[in-house]
Amino acid sequence: MTLPAGLTLDSTDALPLHVVTRADYAEWRGAQPAAVGTWLDAQGFDGSAYSALVVPDSDGRIAAAVIGVGDRLDPAAYGHAPYALPARSWRLVDPLDAAETAALQLGWGLGSYRFTRYKQPLRAPATLAIEGDVDAVLAELAACLRVRDLVNTPTEHMGPDQLEQVCCELAERFGAHIDVVSGDDLLRQNYPAIHAVGRASHRAPRLITLRWGDAAHPHVAICGKGVCFDTGGLDLKPADGMRNMKKDMGGAAHAIALAEWIMARELPLRISLFVPAVENAIGPDAFRPGEVIATRAGLSVEIDNTDAEGRVVLCDALVRAAEDKPELLLDFATLTGAARIALGPDLPAVYANDDAVAGAWLEAGARLRDPLWRMPLWRPYWRYLTSNVADIANGGPSRMAGSITAALYLERFVPAQQKWAHLDVYAWNDSDRPGKPTGGEAQGLRAAYAMLQAYAGA
Structure with a gap:
């Protein structure tokens, strides 16, 4: 070994x-x-x-x-x-x-x-x-290190192609089924939002889907934001804001690591992993502020800001995941700087439309010292996503409640009866500390696995 x-x-x-x-x-x-x-x-x-x-x-x-x-x-x-x-x-x-x-x-x-x-x-x-039975700890460590390695790898070596390759290797290792829809096939198969965000890059956008497990077991769908680099698009980020944007696929890294951990430990679950993998690049075909784009849900979205792209790629993936009617739908995303302003770099913000799901994730986090903090889906803030020309905007002029409004945007694409939780995660250590070197970091991952382990047992 x-x-x-x-x-x-x-x-x-x-x-x-x-x-x-x-x-x-x-x-x-x-x-x-x-x-x-x-x-x-x-x-x-x-x-x-x-x-x-x-x-x-x-x-x-x-x-x-x-x-x-x-x-x-x-x-x-x-x-x-x-x-x-x-x-x-x-x-x-x-x-x-x-x-x-x-x-x-x-x-x-x-x-x-x-x-x-x-x-x-x-x-x-x-x-x-x-010594002793160390397999469980080693699998836990492997999942955390998988997140770190994926996030730390620069974009030239961890673009959409490489994320796909990681998932293909996992599928082969664990006997899972994998499907990839890329490039203009996204339009033909009705993933227009993913295509819109990634179409300007020389590397084709794609939706990576991995399925594993016994149909008799509870079905859990896991989505991860896979923006392999985020320039901000035409609403260009300043240099200091763009410096570490190789980490903007941190949500995908968490989702992939969680799926790998579940398969490695053979939890009695049926899982579906969805990774919309894109690069938010600048080019002649970049999506523009003011554009109205289509989504898989049939809702039109006005692009207020091209730097709020993560929610745009996730909305198509969430809709697809919910079509299978899983018992539970989770998503991980490095979604907003607002969550970091509110809670700092070490405390991911969790949103859920089900109190039991939120409680289970929080309890596991407290027990395992893998902390999270629940934030509210405060629906009066829908007013910040109002569009005069489309069903919804991906942002708005107000700087208020940025993490909440991003979560509300995602919730709009989740059926009301679908149990769902969203983790707005930083996926990064911004300074060297004992056990936490500067760079990629798994946050809320161990708690998520413990929650699903209990869920599988139930």
Whole structure:
């Protein structure tokens, strides 16, 4: 078995690793030999979160190490260890319960991650020897790293073609069915909104569909916004706003990773994955402000702003997904900067037309330390999407409630009886933090899987 960086199944020559919190540090310190206690005191170690210390033996060699954590159930609490400790193997010696052990293993794997496609890290991470039934944690880690890798890959190597290739590889690996509608076939098969956004690029827009599972199992449809690069279109983004727009397919990355995770763990679900993959480019055929475009739902949309393109490509995918009448429809999208203004970079905004679905996702997020925040589908704000020439506008002159109005736009394309939830996700770490290197990030993904795992069990 090939494991991700930072994890090993071989505990040979692994040194002891202690995990403490500031609250239990004094008790642990009191149980250590006098020489170790003297060393700890001399270093000022007190078990504070994100601290780490190597403990020497009497000959000056490394005898053990201790790391300080805050919340033992939070994987991020352990993310500092792989690069705070020497690059050798370590084995846990303190008793942790199953959930804490899983958090340690996941957090260590996340903390060890570096995006290495173009540049190798300056040093290898310390490795943690893991044992027992680790398949569940490794699948969880793989899903999170899949999101990071997809988002971190620049657009020249992660355009619509490459997203399609990723999905084709998954279909082959898991025996899933895949279908791709691209270019002008989008018009012939009634996906005009996806076509409109992507038609200016030299890389054809497409709708990628993957289906897997037993028809007897509950059906879950998953949509992900796959805007592989977003210039803003003719409503061009400024340079600083365009700089990281390789990440605008972060919703697709989440959707793909979630589908892969479900298939890898063989959850008793039937899934349909829909990824509208486009590049919002500038060219002679770019869609324009003021245009009225058609949609699969039969609703006309006036383009108020070409930089509000994500909701336009998603609306066709949502309509198609709902046509199969799944028991649950989820979508992930790096949809609005307004959500980041409201909640910051670490807290995705979740919208749902069903309280039980929203509650289950939020509960899973709180339990797994994968936080989300529910925002309201405040329907009086429909007035911000009024058009004088079409059924709906994709934006409006007001800067008020931008994340809410985007969610309301999507809801317009979801049948009233369809259970649906939408995650407005940043998919990005904007600064280096323990376990969270700058770049792509999975957010709300672990909670989504836990929610669906419970849903499958029910």
